[in-house]
Amino acid sequence: xxxxxxxxxxxxxxxxxxxxxxxxxxxxxxxxxxxxxxxxxxxxxxxxxxxxxxxxxxxxxxxxxxxxxxxxxxxxxxxxxxxxxxxxxxxxxxxxxxxxxxxxxxxxxxxxxxxxxxxxxxxxxxxxxxxxxxxxxxxxxxxxxxxxxxxxxxxxxxxxxxxxxxxxxxxxxxxxxxxxxxxxxxxxxxxxxxxxxxxxxxxxxxxxxxxxxxxxxxxxxxxxxxxxxxxxxxxxxxxxxxxxxxxxxxxxxxxxxxxxxxxxxxxxxxxxxxxxxxxxxxxxxxxxxxxxxxxxxxxxxxxxxxxxxxxxxxxxxxxxxxxxxxxxxxxxxxxxxxxxxxxxxxxxxxxxxxxxxxxxxxxxxxxxxxxxxxxxxxxxxxxxxxxxxxxxxxxxxxxxxxxxxxxxxxxxxxxxxxxxxxxxxxxxxxxxxxxxxxxxxxxxxxxxxxxxxxxxxxxxxxxxxxxxxxxxx
Amino acid sequence: xxxxxxxxxxxxxxxxxxxxxxxxxxxxxxxxxxxxxxxxxxxxxxxxxxxxxxxxxxxxxxxx
Numbered sequence: 001x002x003x004x005x006x007x008x009x010x011x012x013x014x015x016x017x018x019x020x021x022x023x024x025x026x027x028x029x030x031x032x033x034x035x036x037x038x039x040x041x042x043x044x045x046x047x048x049x050x051x052x053x054x055x056x057x058x059x060x061x062x063x064x065x066x067x068x069x070x071x072x073x074x075x076x077x078x079x080x081x082x083x084x085x086x087x088x089x090x091x092x093x094x095x096x097x098x099x100x101x102x103x104x105x106x107x108x109x110x111x112x113x114x115x116x117x118x119x120x121x122x123x124x125x126x127x128x129x130x131x132x133x134x135x136x137x138x139x140x141x142x143x144x145x146x147x148x149x150x151x152x153x154x155x156x157x158x159x160x161x162x163x164x165x166x167x168x169x170x171x172x173x174x175x176x177x178x179x180x181x182x183x184x185x186x187x188x189x190x191x192x193x194x195x196x197x198x199x200x201x202x203x204x205x206x207x208x209x210x211x212x213x214x215x216x217x218x219x220x221x222x223x224x225x226x227x228x229x230x231x232x233x234x235x236x237x238x239x240x241x242x243x244x245x246x247x248x249x250x251x252x253x254x255x256x257x258x259x260x261x262x263x264x265x266x267x268x269x270x271x272x273x274x275x276x277x278x279x280x281x282x283x284x285x286x287x288x289x290x291x292x293x294x295x296x297x298x299x300x301x302x303x304x305x306x307x308x309x310x311x312x313x314x315x316x317x318x319x320x321x322x323x324x325x326x327x328x329x330x331x332x333x334x335x336x337x338x339x340x341x342x343x344x345x346x347x348x349x350x351x352x353x354x355x356x357x358x359x360x361x362x363x364x365x366x367x368x369x370x371x372x373x374x375x376x377x378x379x380x381x382x383x384x385x386x387x388x389x390x391x392x393x394x395x396x397x398x399x400x401x402x403x404x405x406x407x408x409x410x411x412x413x414x415x416x417x418x419x420x421x422x423x424x425x426x427x428x429x430x431x432x433x434x435x436x437x438x439x440x441x442x443x444x445x446x447x448x449x450x451x452x453x454x455x456x457x458x459x460x461x462x463x464x465x466x467x468x469x470x471x472x473x
Numbered sequence: 474x475x476x477x478x479x480x481x482x483x484x485x486x487x488x489x490x491x492x493x494x495x496x497x498x499x500x501x502x503x504x505x506x507x508x509x510x511x512x513x514x515x516x517x518x519x520x521x522x523x524x525x526x527x528x529x530x531x532x533x534x535x536x537x
Binding site: 330357360 | 512515520
Protein backbone atom coordinates (compact mmCIF):
# COMPACT_ATOMS: atom_id res chain seq x y z
CA UNK A 1 0.00 0.00 0.00
CA UNK A 2 1.30 3.45 -0.85
CA UNK A 3 2.17 5.98 1.83
CA UNK A 4 -0.54 8.25 0.42
CA UNK A 5 -3.34 5.71 0.93
CA UNK A 6 -2.13 4.85 4.40
CA UNK A 7 -2.22 8.42 5.66
CA UNK A 8 -4.70 9.78 8.13
CA UNK A 9 -6.59 12.97 7.29
CA UNK A 10 -4.47 14.98 9.71
CA UNK A 11 -1.31 13.69 7.98
CA UNK A 12 -2.69 14.29 4.51
CA UNK A 13 -4.26 17.72 5.04
CA UNK A 14 -1.03 19.74 5.44
CA UNK A 15 0.33 18.16 2.24
CA UNK A 16 -2.82 19.19 0.36
CA UNK A 17 -2.76 22.67 1.88
CA UNK A 18 0.90 23.16 0.87
CA UNK A 19 0.03 21.76 -2.59
CA UNK A 20 2.60 19.01 -2.20
CA UNK A 21 -0.18 16.53 -2.92
CA UNK A 22 -3.12 17.15 -5.22
CA UNK A 23 -6.68 16.09 -4.33
CA UNK A 24 -6.80 14.58 -7.82
CA UNK A 25 -3.80 12.37 -7.03
CA UNK A 26 -5.38 11.38 -3.71
CA UNK A 27 -8.74 10.57 -5.34
CA UNK A 28 -7.10 8.53 -8.11
CA UNK A 29 -5.24 6.58 -5.43
CA UNK A 30 -8.38 5.58 -3.50
CA UNK A 31 -10.34 4.88 -6.70
CA UNK A 32 -7.57 2.50 -7.80
CA UNK A 33 -7.71 0.79 -4.43
CA UNK A 34 -11.50 0.44 -4.62
CA UNK A 35 -11.11 -1.01 -8.10
CA UNK A 36 -8.56 -3.54 -6.86
CA UNK A 37 -10.03 -4.52 -3.50
CA UNK A 38 -13.73 -3.82 -3.33
CA UNK A 39 -14.74 -6.84 -5.35
CA UNK A 40 -13.60 -8.78 -2.27
CA UNK A 41 -14.83 -6.47 0.48
CA UNK A 42 -18.07 -5.04 -1.01
CA UNK A 43 -17.62 -1.92 1.09
CA UNK A 44 -19.30 0.33 -1.49
CA UNK A 45 -22.67 0.18 -3.23
CA UNK A 46 -22.15 3.23 -5.44
CA UNK A 47 -18.88 4.81 -6.57
CA UNK A 48 -18.84 7.57 -9.18
CA UNK A 49 -15.24 8.08 -10.26
CA UNK A 50 -16.03 10.85 -12.74
CA UNK A 51 -17.92 12.92 -10.16
CA UNK A 52 -15.29 12.32 -7.50
CA UNK A 53 -12.48 13.34 -9.86
CA UNK A 54 -14.41 16.42 -11.04
CA UNK A 55 -14.85 17.47 -7.39
CA UNK A 56 -11.15 16.77 -6.79
CA UNK A 57 -10.17 19.01 -9.71
CA UNK A 58 -12.43 21.74 -8.34
CA UNK A 59 -10.79 21.40 -4.90
CA UNK A 60 -7.37 21.56 -6.55
CA UNK A 61 -8.34 24.81 -8.31
CA UNK A 62 -9.70 26.34 -5.10
CA UNK A 63 -6.62 25.45 -3.11
CA UNK A 64 -4.47 26.77 -5.93
CA UNK A 65 -6.29 30.09 -5.65
CA UNK A 66 -5.54 30.21 -1.93
CA UNK A 67 -9.08 29.25 -0.93
CA UNK A 68 -8.14 26.39 1.38
CA UNK A 69 -11.14 25.53 3.55
CA UNK A 70 -9.58 23.32 6.19
CA UNK A 71 -8.37 19.78 6.86
CA UNK A 72 -11.15 18.00 4.95
CA UNK A 73 -10.61 20.01 1.78
CA UNK A 74 -9.85 17.65 -1.08
CA UNK A 75 -10.18 14.53 1.09
CA UNK A 76 -12.29 11.61 -0.32
CA UNK A 77 -14.90 10.37 2.14
CA UNK A 78 -17.57 7.67 2.06
CA UNK A 79 -21.20 8.05 3.14
CA UNK A 80 -23.35 5.19 4.43
CA UNK A 81 -26.06 4.33 1.96
CA UNK A 82 -28.94 5.27 4.29
CA UNK A 83 -27.80 8.92 4.23
CA UNK A 84 -29.00 11.16 1.40
CA UNK A 85 -26.58 12.44 -1.21
CA UNK A 86 -28.42 14.42 -3.89
CA UNK A 87 -28.59 12.58 -7.18
CA UNK A 88 -27.04 9.37 -5.83
CA UNK A 89 -29.04 6.20 -5.04
CA UNK A 90 -29.81 5.66 -1.35
CA UNK A 91 -30.67 1.97 -1.20
CA UNK A 92 -30.29 1.27 2.51
CA UNK A 93 -28.93 -2.10 1.39
CA UNK A 94 -32.40 -3.09 0.14
CA UNK A 95 -33.32 -4.21 -3.37
CA UNK A 96 -36.66 -2.45 -2.89
CA UNK A 97 -34.81 0.88 -2.82
CA UNK A 98 -32.54 0.17 -5.77
CA UNK A 99 -33.98 3.03 -7.81
CA UNK A 100 -34.57 5.53 -5.02
CA UNK A 101 -32.54 8.69 -5.66
CA UNK A 102 -33.00 11.58 -3.20
CA UNK A 103 -32.80 15.07 -4.68
CA UNK A 104 -31.25 16.66 -1.60
CA UNK A 105 -28.21 16.25 0.64
CA UNK A 106 -28.41 15.19 4.26
CA UNK A 107 -27.21 18.00 6.52
CA UNK A 108 -24.10 15.94 7.33
CA UNK A 109 -23.31 15.76 3.60
CA UNK A 110 -23.97 19.48 3.12
CA UNK A 111 -21.53 20.25 5.92
CA UNK A 112 -18.89 17.92 4.54
CA UNK A 113 -19.21 19.51 1.10
CA UNK A 114 -18.94 23.00 2.64
CA UNK A 115 -15.75 21.86 4.37
CA UNK A 116 -14.41 20.78 0.97
CA UNK A 117 -14.64 17.02 1.48
CA UNK A 118 -15.07 14.92 -1.67
CA UNK A 119 -17.98 12.48 -1.67
CA UNK A 120 -16.34 9.36 -3.01
CA UNK A 121 -19.17 6.85 -2.79
CA UNK A 122 -22.00 5.31 -0.84
CA UNK A 123 -20.94 2.63 1.63
CA UNK A 124 -22.63 -0.74 1.80
CA UNK A 125 -24.51 -1.65 4.97
CA UNK A 126 -26.79 -4.23 6.52
CA UNK A 127 -30.21 -4.20 4.86
CA UNK A 128 -32.25 -1.33 6.34
CA UNK A 129 -29.53 -0.85 9.00
CA UNK A 130 -31.33 -3.47 11.07
CA UNK A 131 -28.50 -5.70 12.26
CA UNK A 132 -25.06 -5.30 13.78
CA UNK A 133 -23.49 -7.92 11.50
CA UNK A 134 -23.70 -6.53 7.92
CA UNK A 135 -24.30 -10.12 6.90
CA UNK A 136 -27.09 -9.23 4.51
CA UNK A 137 -27.23 -6.51 1.87
CA UNK A 138 -28.91 -6.72 -1.51
CA UNK A 139 -25.64 -5.41 -2.93
CA UNK A 140 -23.27 -8.09 -1.73
CA UNK A 141 -21.99 -9.40 1.58
CA UNK A 142 -19.44 -7.11 3.22
CA UNK A 143 -16.24 -8.76 4.45
CA UNK A 144 -13.92 -7.84 7.30
CA UNK A 145 -10.54 -6.56 6.06
CA UNK A 146 -8.77 -8.32 8.95
CA UNK A 147 -10.20 -11.70 7.96
CA UNK A 148 -12.43 -12.02 4.94
CA UNK A 149 -14.16 -15.05 6.46
CA UNK A 150 -15.60 -12.78 9.16
CA UNK A 151 -18.31 -10.16 9.28
CA UNK A 152 -17.24 -6.51 9.54
CA UNK A 153 -19.97 -5.69 12.06
CA UNK A 154 -22.73 -3.30 11.28
CA UNK A 155 -24.87 -1.92 10.29
CA UNK A 156 -22.26 0.58 8.98
CA UNK A 157 -20.10 -2.36 7.88
CA UNK A 158 -19.10 -0.93 4.51
CA UNK A 159 -18.03 2.32 6.13
CA UNK A 160 -15.76 0.54 8.61
CA UNK A 161 -14.35 -1.89 6.02
CA UNK A 162 -13.60 0.98 3.62
CA UNK A 163 -11.79 3.06 6.25
CA UNK A 164 -9.92 0.05 7.62
CA UNK A 165 -8.69 -1.00 4.15
CA UNK A 166 -7.87 2.61 3.19
CA UNK A 167 -10.52 2.74 0.47
CA UNK A 168 -11.66 6.06 1.96
CA UNK A 169 -10.05 8.39 4.48
CA UNK A 170 -13.20 8.38 6.64
CA UNK A 171 -16.89 7.65 6.39
CA UNK A 172 -20.11 8.81 8.02
CA UNK A 173 -22.36 6.09 9.40
CA UNK A 174 -25.53 5.85 11.45
CA UNK A 175 -25.79 4.35 14.93
CA UNK A 176 -29.12 3.24 16.40
CA UNK A 177 -27.95 0.39 18.66
CA UNK A 178 -24.21 0.56 17.95
CA UNK A 179 -24.01 0.64 14.17
CA UNK A 180 -20.98 2.94 14.08
CA UNK A 181 -19.13 1.49 17.09
CA UNK A 182 -19.73 -2.21 16.38
CA UNK A 183 -18.03 -2.24 12.96
CA UNK A 184 -15.36 0.16 14.23
CA UNK A 185 -14.45 -2.37 16.92
CA UNK A 186 -14.52 -5.37 14.56
CA UNK A 187 -12.53 -3.60 11.81
CA UNK A 188 -9.93 -1.88 14.03
CA UNK A 189 -10.90 1.74 13.37
CA UNK A 190 -12.31 4.55 15.50
CA UNK A 191 -16.10 5.02 15.67
CA UNK A 192 -17.69 8.00 17.39
CA UNK A 193 -21.32 8.38 18.44
CA UNK A 194 -21.55 11.94 19.72
CA UNK A 195 -24.09 13.25 22.23
CA UNK A 196 -27.63 12.74 20.95
CA UNK A 197 -28.67 16.00 19.31
CA UNK A 198 -25.15 17.22 18.48
CA UNK A 199 -25.04 15.83 14.92
CA UNK A 200 -28.06 16.39 12.68
CA UNK A 201 -29.83 13.26 11.41
CA UNK A 202 -31.70 15.16 8.72
CA UNK A 203 -31.38 13.08 5.57
CA UNK A 204 -31.07 9.72 7.28
CA UNK A 205 -33.46 7.59 5.24
CA UNK A 206 -35.61 6.60 7.03
CA UNK A 207 -35.36 7.05 10.80
CA UNK A 208 -34.74 3.69 12.47
CA UNK A 209 -35.97 4.93 15.83
CA UNK A 210 -35.87 8.69 16.20
CA UNK A 211 -34.98 8.84 19.90
CA UNK A 212 -31.97 6.56 19.52
CA UNK A 213 -30.65 7.38 16.01
CA UNK A 214 -27.28 9.12 15.71
CA UNK A 215 -24.97 9.86 12.77
CA UNK A 216 -21.25 9.70 13.41
CA UNK A 217 -17.79 9.33 11.88
CA UNK A 218 -15.71 6.23 11.31
CA UNK A 219 -12.07 7.25 11.07
CA UNK A 220 -8.54 5.88 11.03
CA UNK A 221 -7.68 7.46 14.36
CA UNK A 222 -9.04 9.67 17.13
CA UNK A 223 -7.74 12.95 15.69
CA UNK A 224 -9.50 12.27 12.40
CA UNK A 225 -12.74 11.49 14.26
CA UNK A 226 -12.43 14.86 16.02
CA UNK A 227 -11.83 16.62 12.70
CA UNK A 228 -14.98 15.02 11.27
CA UNK A 229 -16.98 15.97 14.37
CA UNK A 230 -15.83 19.59 13.97
CA UNK A 231 -17.67 19.63 10.66
CA UNK A 232 -20.67 17.44 11.51
CA UNK A 233 -21.60 19.01 14.88
CA UNK A 234 -23.97 21.92 15.19
CA UNK A 235 -27.59 22.91 15.38
CA UNK A 236 -29.82 22.07 12.42
CA UNK A 237 -33.37 23.43 12.33
CA UNK A 238 -34.28 20.64 9.90
CA UNK A 239 -33.77 18.05 12.66
CA UNK A 240 -36.25 18.62 15.52
CA UNK A 241 -34.00 16.81 18.01
CA UNK A 242 -30.96 18.91 17.16
CA UNK A 243 -29.94 21.11 20.08
CA UNK A 244 -28.30 24.52 19.88
CA UNK A 245 -24.69 24.26 20.95
CA UNK A 246 -21.71 26.56 20.65
CA UNK A 247 -19.34 25.64 17.79
CA UNK A 248 -16.32 23.89 19.21
CA UNK A 249 -12.96 22.68 17.93
CA UNK A 250 -12.88 19.10 19.17
CA UNK A 251 -9.15 18.86 18.53
CA UNK A 252 -8.61 21.64 21.08
CA UNK A 253 -7.39 20.12 24.32
CA UNK A 254 -7.24 16.66 22.81
CA UNK A 255 -3.61 16.42 23.97
CA UNK A 256 -4.32 17.35 27.59
CA UNK A 257 -4.20 13.75 28.75
CA UNK A 258 -6.24 11.96 31.41
CA UNK A 259 -4.37 12.94 34.56
CA UNK A 260 -6.91 13.59 37.29
CA UNK A 261 -9.89 12.31 35.31
CA UNK A 262 -12.10 9.83 37.17
CA UNK A 263 -12.75 6.80 34.99
CA UNK A 264 -15.63 4.55 36.01
CA UNK A 265 -15.27 0.83 35.33
CA UNK A 266 -18.64 -0.96 35.36
CA UNK A 267 -18.63 -3.91 37.75
CA UNK A 268 -21.67 -5.54 36.19
CA UNK A 269 -22.98 -6.20 32.71
CA UNK A 270 -20.13 -5.22 30.37
CA UNK A 271 -17.20 -7.38 31.45
CA UNK A 272 -19.29 -10.29 32.67
CA UNK A 273 -20.59 -10.84 29.13
CA UNK A 274 -17.29 -10.32 27.32
CA UNK A 275 -15.09 -13.15 26.07
CA UNK A 276 -11.93 -13.73 28.08
CA UNK A 277 -9.55 -12.43 25.40
CA UNK A 278 -11.62 -9.25 25.07
CA UNK A 279 -11.73 -8.79 28.83
CA UNK A 280 -7.96 -9.10 29.11
CA UNK A 281 -7.26 -6.56 26.35
CA UNK A 282 -9.81 -4.04 27.62
CA UNK A 283 -8.66 -4.33 31.25
CA UNK A 284 -5.09 -3.76 30.06
CA UNK A 285 -6.28 -0.67 28.20
CA UNK A 286 -8.01 0.65 31.31
CA UNK A 287 -4.86 -0.02 33.36
CA UNK A 288 -3.01 2.06 30.77
CA UNK A 289 -5.39 4.96 31.46
CA UNK A 290 -4.47 4.60 35.15
CA UNK A 291 -0.76 4.63 34.27
CA UNK A 292 -1.45 7.86 32.39
CA UNK A 293 -2.88 9.41 35.55
CA UNK A 294 -6.59 8.61 35.53
CA UNK A 295 -8.25 7.52 38.75
CA UNK A 296 -10.23 4.29 38.33
CA UNK A 297 -13.49 3.84 40.21
CA UNK A 298 -15.94 0.93 40.20
CA UNK A 299 -19.47 1.70 38.99
CA UNK A 300 -22.69 -0.32 39.32
CA UNK A 301 -25.51 -0.13 36.79
CA UNK A 302 -27.98 -2.80 37.98
CA UNK A 303 -30.91 -1.83 35.75
CA UNK A 304 -28.93 -2.95 32.73
CA UNK A 305 -30.15 -6.46 33.57
CA UNK A 306 -33.42 -5.36 31.94
CA UNK A 307 -31.71 -3.93 28.86
CA UNK A 308 -32.97 -6.53 26.40
CA UNK A 309 -36.54 -5.43 27.09
CA UNK A 310 -35.74 -1.76 26.50
CA UNK A 311 -33.68 -2.31 23.41
CA UNK A 312 -35.50 -5.01 21.45
CA UNK A 313 -38.91 -6.36 20.65
CA UNK A 314 -40.81 -3.11 21.00
CA UNK A 315 -42.29 -1.17 18.07
CA UNK A 316 -40.05 1.27 16.22
CA UNK A 317 -40.59 3.82 13.49
CA UNK A 318 -38.70 1.58 11.08
CA UNK A 319 -41.05 -1.33 11.84
CA UNK A 320 -43.97 0.85 10.90
CA UNK A 321 -42.27 2.34 7.85
CA UNK A 322 -41.48 -1.10 6.48
CA UNK A 323 -44.96 -2.55 7.04
CA UNK A 324 -45.99 -2.25 3.35
CA UNK A 325 -42.81 -4.10 2.37
CA UNK A 326 -43.37 -6.73 5.07
CA UNK A 327 -46.84 -7.34 3.61
CA UNK A 328 -45.18 -8.31 0.33
CA UNK A 329 -43.67 -11.33 2.07
CA UNK A 330 -40.30 -12.81 2.87
CA UNK A 331 -38.98 -12.36 -0.67
CA UNK A 332 -39.04 -8.56 -0.27
CA UNK A 333 -35.99 -8.86 2.00
CA UNK A 334 -32.48 -10.16 1.46
CA UNK A 335 -31.99 -10.94 5.16
CA UNK A 336 -34.17 -14.01 5.81
CA UNK A 337 -34.34 -13.26 9.54
CA UNK A 338 -35.29 -9.62 9.09
CA UNK A 339 -38.71 -10.31 7.63
CA UNK A 340 -39.49 -12.60 10.56
CA UNK A 341 -38.33 -10.01 13.09
CA UNK A 342 -40.49 -7.35 11.48
CA UNK A 343 -43.53 -9.64 11.41
CA UNK A 344 -43.08 -10.57 15.06
CA UNK A 345 -42.54 -6.92 16.06
CA UNK A 346 -46.09 -6.18 14.93
CA UNK A 347 -47.37 -8.18 17.90
CA UNK A 348 -46.02 -5.80 20.53
CA UNK A 349 -48.57 -3.53 22.15
CA UNK A 350 -48.49 0.09 23.24
CA UNK A 351 -48.38 -1.17 26.85
CA UNK A 352 -45.14 -3.02 26.01
CA UNK A 353 -43.62 0.12 24.52
CA UNK A 354 -44.53 2.10 27.67
CA UNK A 355 -43.04 -0.51 29.99
CA UNK A 356 -39.89 -0.61 27.83
CA UNK A 357 -39.69 3.19 28.04
CA UNK A 358 -39.84 2.97 31.85
CA UNK A 359 -36.87 0.61 31.80
CA UNK A 360 -35.06 2.99 29.48
CA UNK A 361 -35.70 5.76 31.95
CA UNK A 362 -34.40 3.74 34.90
CA UNK A 363 -31.23 2.93 32.98
CA UNK A 364 -30.87 6.60 32.06
CA UNK A 365 -31.15 7.72 35.68
CA UNK A 366 -28.59 5.15 36.79
CA UNK A 367 -26.08 6.32 34.20
CA UNK A 368 -26.75 9.92 35.18
CA UNK A 369 -26.10 9.13 38.85
CA UNK A 370 -22.93 7.24 37.96
CA UNK A 371 -21.66 10.18 35.91
CA UNK A 372 -21.88 12.40 39.00
CA UNK A 373 -19.15 10.23 40.54
CA UNK A 374 -16.92 9.86 37.48
CA UNK A 375 -15.95 11.80 34.34
CA UNK A 376 -15.87 8.85 31.95
CA UNK A 377 -16.86 5.21 31.71
CA UNK A 378 -14.52 2.59 30.21
CA UNK A 379 -15.58 -0.86 29.05
CA UNK A 380 -15.43 -3.26 26.08
CA UNK A 381 -17.19 -2.07 22.92
CA UNK A 382 -18.11 -5.65 22.00
CA UNK A 383 -18.36 -9.00 23.77
CA UNK A 384 -16.11 -10.69 21.20
CA UNK A 385 -13.93 -10.03 18.19
CA UNK A 386 -15.62 -10.26 14.77
CA UNK A 387 -17.59 -13.52 14.40
CA UNK A 388 -17.10 -15.73 11.37
CA UNK A 389 -19.67 -15.46 8.60
CA UNK A 390 -20.40 -19.16 9.16
CA UNK A 391 -21.30 -18.54 12.81
CA UNK A 392 -23.32 -15.46 11.98
CA UNK A 393 -25.35 -17.45 9.45
CA UNK A 394 -26.27 -20.05 12.07
CA UNK A 395 -29.60 -18.98 13.65
CA UNK A 396 -28.89 -21.13 16.71
CA UNK A 397 -25.87 -18.96 17.60
CA UNK A 398 -28.02 -15.81 17.69
CA UNK A 399 -25.06 -13.63 16.67
CA UNK A 400 -27.28 -10.80 15.48
CA UNK A 401 -28.97 -10.57 18.90
CA UNK A 402 -25.66 -10.52 20.75
CA UNK A 403 -23.74 -7.89 18.82
CA UNK A 404 -25.76 -4.90 20.04
CA UNK A 405 -25.83 -5.78 23.74
CA UNK A 406 -22.90 -3.65 24.97
CA UNK A 407 -23.41 -0.71 22.62
CA UNK A 408 -27.20 -0.20 22.87
CA UNK A 409 -27.17 1.37 26.38
CA UNK A 410 -25.53 4.50 24.94
CA UNK A 411 -28.21 4.88 22.29
CA UNK A 412 -30.86 4.67 24.98
CA UNK A 413 -29.13 7.30 27.17
CA UNK A 414 -27.67 9.47 24.38
CA UNK A 415 -24.23 9.77 26.02
CA UNK A 416 -21.20 10.44 23.79
CA UNK A 417 -19.28 7.21 23.22
CA UNK A 418 -16.24 6.25 21.20
CA UNK A 419 -14.73 2.92 20.23
CA UNK A 420 -10.97 3.02 19.92
CA UNK A 421 -8.81 -0.01 18.98
CA UNK A 422 -7.09 -1.55 22.01
CA UNK A 423 -5.17 -4.49 20.65
CA UNK A 424 -5.57 -7.81 18.90
CA UNK A 425 -6.73 -11.26 19.95
CA UNK A 426 -4.50 -14.29 19.48
CA UNK A 427 -6.13 -14.72 16.07
CA UNK A 428 -4.98 -11.24 15.05
CA UNK A 429 -8.43 -9.65 15.22
CA UNK A 430 -8.98 -6.13 16.55
CA UNK A 431 -10.78 -5.36 19.80
CA UNK A 432 -12.30 -2.02 20.79
CA UNK A 433 -12.21 -0.05 24.04
CA UNK A 434 -15.38 1.96 24.62
CA UNK A 435 -15.20 5.31 26.42
CA UNK A 436 -18.38 7.19 27.31
CA UNK A 437 -18.85 10.64 28.83
CA UNK A 438 -21.51 12.99 30.11
CA UNK A 439 -23.85 14.66 27.63
CA UNK A 440 -22.06 17.45 25.77
CA UNK A 441 -18.64 16.31 27.01
CA UNK A 442 -17.68 14.78 23.69
CA UNK A 443 -14.35 16.60 23.99
CA UNK A 444 -13.45 14.60 27.14
CA UNK A 445 -14.26 11.32 25.40
CA UNK A 446 -12.00 12.28 22.51
CA UNK A 447 -9.28 13.47 24.88
CA UNK A 448 -9.17 10.18 26.79
CA UNK A 449 -9.32 8.12 23.60
CA UNK A 450 -6.46 10.16 22.14
CA UNK A 451 -4.35 9.78 25.27
CA UNK A 452 -4.84 6.02 25.21
CA UNK A 453 -4.20 5.76 21.47
CA UNK A 454 -0.99 7.80 21.59
CA UNK A 455 0.35 5.87 24.59
CA UNK A 456 -0.21 2.52 22.90
CA UNK A 457 -0.74 1.77 19.20
CA UNK A 458 -0.21 5.31 17.99
CA UNK A 459 -3.21 5.01 15.71
CA UNK A 460 -4.21 3.35 12.46
CA UNK A 461 -3.20 -0.27 11.91
CA UNK A 462 -3.22 -1.62 8.34
CA UNK A 463 -5.15 -4.90 7.85
CA UNK A 464 -3.67 -7.78 5.81
CA UNK A 465 -5.81 -7.25 2.70
CA UNK A 466 -4.58 -3.66 2.44
CA UNK A 467 -0.96 -4.70 2.90
CA UNK A 468 -1.02 -7.40 0.25
CA UNK A 469 -2.43 -5.02 -2.36
CA UNK A 470 0.64 -3.14 -3.50
CA UNK A 471 -0.06 -3.26 -7.24
CA UNK A 472 -1.06 0.11 -8.58
CA UNK A 473 -0.89 1.68 -5.12
CA UNK B 474 -48.66 -18.98 25.59
CA UNK B 475 -49.54 -21.91 23.34
CA UNK B 476 -50.99 -20.88 20.00
CA UNK B 477 -52.57 -23.02 17.32
CA UNK B 478 -51.86 -22.49 13.66
CA UNK B 479 -55.43 -21.28 13.24
CA UNK B 480 -54.92 -18.63 15.93
CA UNK B 481 -51.65 -17.49 14.36
CA UNK B 482 -53.23 -17.37 10.93
CA UNK B 483 -56.07 -15.20 12.25
CA UNK B 484 -53.59 -12.89 14.03
CA UNK B 485 -51.55 -12.48 10.85
CA UNK B 486 -54.63 -11.67 8.77
CA UNK B 487 -55.71 -9.11 11.38
CA UNK B 488 -52.38 -7.25 11.16
CA UNK B 489 -51.28 -7.82 7.57
CA UNK B 490 -54.65 -8.12 5.85
CA UNK B 491 -53.33 -11.00 3.81
CA UNK B 492 -53.33 -14.77 3.99
CA UNK B 493 -50.02 -16.45 4.86
CA UNK B 494 -49.49 -19.96 3.51
CA UNK B 495 -49.59 -22.80 6.02
CA UNK B 496 -45.83 -23.45 5.91
CA UNK B 497 -45.15 -19.80 6.79
CA UNK B 498 -47.72 -19.92 9.60
CA UNK B 499 -46.10 -23.06 10.95
CA UNK B 500 -42.69 -21.39 10.86
CA UNK B 501 -43.88 -18.17 12.51
CA UNK B 502 -45.94 -19.82 15.25
CA UNK B 503 -43.11 -20.63 17.71
CA UNK B 504 -41.48 -17.25 17.04
CA UNK B 505 -44.70 -15.38 17.84
CA UNK B 506 -45.25 -17.56 20.91
CA UNK B 507 -41.77 -16.72 22.17
CA UNK B 508 -42.30 -13.02 21.49
CA UNK B 509 -45.62 -12.94 23.36
CA UNK B 510 -43.98 -14.74 26.28
CA UNK B 511 -41.19 -12.11 26.31
CA UNK B 512 -43.74 -9.30 26.32
CA UNK B 513 -45.58 -11.02 29.19
CA UNK B 514 -42.30 -11.14 31.13
CA UNK B 515 -41.82 -7.45 30.35
CA UNK B 516 -45.24 -6.60 31.80
CA UNK B 517 -44.53 -8.71 34.89
CA UNK B 518 -41.28 -6.93 35.74
CA UNK B 519 -41.28 -5.13 39.07
CA UNK B 520 -39.62 -1.81 38.27
CA UNK B 521 -39.94 -0.44 41.81
CA UNK B 522 -41.60 2.71 43.02
CA UNK B 523 -39.09 5.35 41.95
CA UNK B 524 -41.31 8.11 40.55
CA UNK B 525 -38.60 9.02 38.05
CA UNK B 526 -39.15 5.65 36.41
CA UNK B 527 -42.81 6.41 35.85
CA UNK B 528 -42.08 9.08 33.25
CA UNK B 529 -42.37 7.91 29.66
CA UNK B 530 -39.08 9.38 28.40
CA UNK B 531 -36.77 11.82 30.16
CA UNK B 532 -34.27 13.72 28.06
CA UNK B 533 -31.16 13.48 30.18
CA UNK B 534 -29.38 16.01 28.00
CA UNK B 535 -31.61 18.75 29.35
CA UNK B 536 -31.26 18.06 33.07
CA UNK B 537 -29.24 20.67 34.98
